[in-house]
Amino acid sequence: MRARRWIPGFDARPVGTRETVVLTALAALLLAGCASSRRGGGSLLSEASREAARSSHHRHEGDQDHGRDHDTPKKRKVLHAAPEVRRHREPAPVVVVVEDDGYADDGPRYDTRREPAGPPTTYFLRLSGGGGGSDRPELDAWNCVSVEGGAVVPGSDGRIQAGVDLGAAPIRKNGYAAAGLTDPLELTAGVNLRYYTGPPRSGPRPYALLGFRAGLLHWDYASTLPIEDEWGNVNWVGDDFVNSWTPYVGAGVDLFTAGQTSVGASVAAGMKVFSPYTNEGLRNDLFKDAGYVEMRIDVAWLSR
Secondary structure, eight states: OOOOOOOTTOOSOOOOHHHHHHHHHHHHHHHHHHHHHHOOSOOOHHHHHHHHHHHHHHHHTTOEETTEEOOOTTTSOOOOOOTTTOOOOOOOOOOOOOOOOSOOOSSOOOOOOOOOOOOOOOEEEEEEEEEEEESSGGGSEEEEEEEEEEEEOTTSTTOEEEEEEEEEEEEEEOTTGGGTEEEEEEEEEEEEEEEESSOOOSSOEEEEEEEEEEEEEEEEEEEEEEEEOTTSOEEEEEEEEEEEEEEEEEEEEEEEEETTEEEEEEEEEEEEEEOSBOTTSOBOOSSOOEEEEEEEEEEEEEOO
């Protein structure tokens, strides 16, 4: 143990180890108090005391209903804790409620059940050609050819086919050809549905047909014509067209099927409706609305 030593010139006893520890602790407390007094931003304790007394006084006066204080933060003075000493609040735990599904709690569970997959969609490509006619002299008879693509409607047991078709119908006989309209050609785009009476099979398969086409009937003039527009400009025109709309119904049969290839025939009847004006603004008094009949032979390829 180290010996204590007197300091010359001082009439005091030597400072020992125990006294040094006590003095150090007192100095630390004083410094902490000074630091606390320097903290800013917090409400005073005296304010908290006065606010608590005021609230207690109101409660004793009967401002309480069923044990619940009616004072709200809007009525009460809100006190503020200093940022340096604000008590840290842990976030509220998140509770996940899992319904008991009857399985033993033996670790992670994975639902391996899967919905049964349906059969893949069957697609098709169909080429058709034939001819038709009407009782109107301007549309006496025509040839027709089209290409169609579509799919078998899922869940229909192969009975319903939906398709989109593009077609062309050059007019073979035109009662107004001598009047100066040459090479009339109708271009169409349409949609159709086929409903078969039975599921796919190798034998004949009858079906009902419903469809709609929109198109234009184009022709050339035998010679160019001067046509004045609404602004007074004169344009020399060598061709023109009118729009057409064609709803139709029909029936057909797939005569035979070999693998994914089928061959069939159909007949359809409908109405051709033409716009009242041509593309160049001339009034259409030649191509009248007319009923028609078409017969076609088709070849189709199915994806499966």
